[in-house]
Amino acid sequence: MSLLRLENITKRFGGLVAVDDVSLEIQEGELIAIVGPNGAGKTTLFNIISGVFLPEEGRVFFQDKDITELPAYKRAPLGLGRTFQIPRPFSSASVRENVAIGAMFGTLAGKVTVDESLEIADHYIDLVGLQDHRNKAAGTLTPVEKKLMEIARALAMKPKLLLMDEAMAGMNPKDIDEMVQFLLRLKEEEKMSIIAMVEHIMRAVAGLAERVMVMHQGAKFVDAPTKEALSDPKVVEVYLGHSKGE
């Protein structure tokens, strides 16, 4: 049984085809990267998986259950967690409260009390290293701290599949390496699948993912094991503009 299966997803905004007939299957415990230049349709695909948009065509299955038309708030308890490209903290609430919200309404919804949620929050705040900012208003964090807080918030949802939208944008190479190690550890310890979306940090992709899907102009361009995908001449061309010799 696959964890997530997309079948021929198409999403249009007016005349623009943002996602064009994309199919994708992810197994439990898999960590894949979706790469592609700005405007390739990666975030739109994420929004379709998490239920922010409905696709015009195609179906979305989560653990073989058709969730194509399921509202976003019903997907989180099934085990879909995500972070956003531009962090969207609940700014006036503290970091602790933000992360606790994840625990309260994620897969543990209805099973944990407010106090238990706050304890879970503390655990993940420590895990991402924000323990000194626990009681700060989330809106006052730096951009990188906000990203970390969003990861903690998504992890507190105890998702089966974590969607990470540009988790490493704006980080320096050292931070990126740390983040890659962190995600690999997470995958093992929390036994979750991860789809990480990366715009252009190949350093991260190479160290992180077993498999890469490359998107270009809304369509699936390449879906292959990382090494193969990154050395594919077509991919090089999309990324660098021209292949060698031109």
Add this chain to the structure above:
Amino acid sequence: MTGYVDFGYVAFMGVGTYGMALGITRLVHFKGLGIGLIIIGLCLAMVMSTLLALAVGAVALRLRGAYFAIATIGVNEGFRYLIEGAKIWNGSEGIIFMGQMNEAFGDEVASALSTFWADVLVVIIAALAAFVTLHYMRSKIGYALTALREDEDAAKVMGINVTKFKIIAFITSAIFAGLLGAAAWAIKTPYVFPPEVFEIHYTVEAIIIVLLGGAGTLLGPVVGGLIYGISKYFLAIILPGFQLLIFAPIIIIIIVLFPEGTIGMLKNRVRGTALERYIV
């Protein structure tokens, strides 16, 4: 707590007032209900304001922010003209039920009800509202409302059924408005005229008070009410007739410079300290 401003708030008070008035006038002939009549009136007020909240919420809560506020202004005016135009509940003649109060409870009790017990009821309702708000804030409802106030779309993705929680908040506020209308207006005066109970002025005052004190806080409205009440009183003495002219620019200044209000500012100051627990 949701960040949604309801300009139709007074409509729920008005409906609550009618709940009490109708309860007393229609049921006055059932002797032996005694003070139970007041309780029935309060229940009617709650039921009627809940029903109105459901009807209004089903439509208006689909709108966001300012659009919601504008839509709710219409509710109040619309409801008033519906009552007057369609001659529902005596239309524009209103309901005067001093006589029925005397008949049901006897002259002495009726007068005690409208002079003393109505005020006591208001205090009890305020305490109850504070208790419920506090309970909401510390429960999952409070967390959900904070999340949806800050970012409705992110809240949905976190698994929060935003519609459900908006309706919970909306109905809770409507019920207390209805109770307040029943106690502070119906029992106290005791009459109901549509143009008076559906006066938008009260909503505006309530919003000013909340802004002064701090929206989404428990102490905010108390502090805001004190500031507003005292300054209104002194302004009326110093510059009679100019209160509203002076309040308008003050409100604009508050919104621009101190959007969190008095308590909101205080809350940010004490965040992370031992005092935090007490500033709610």
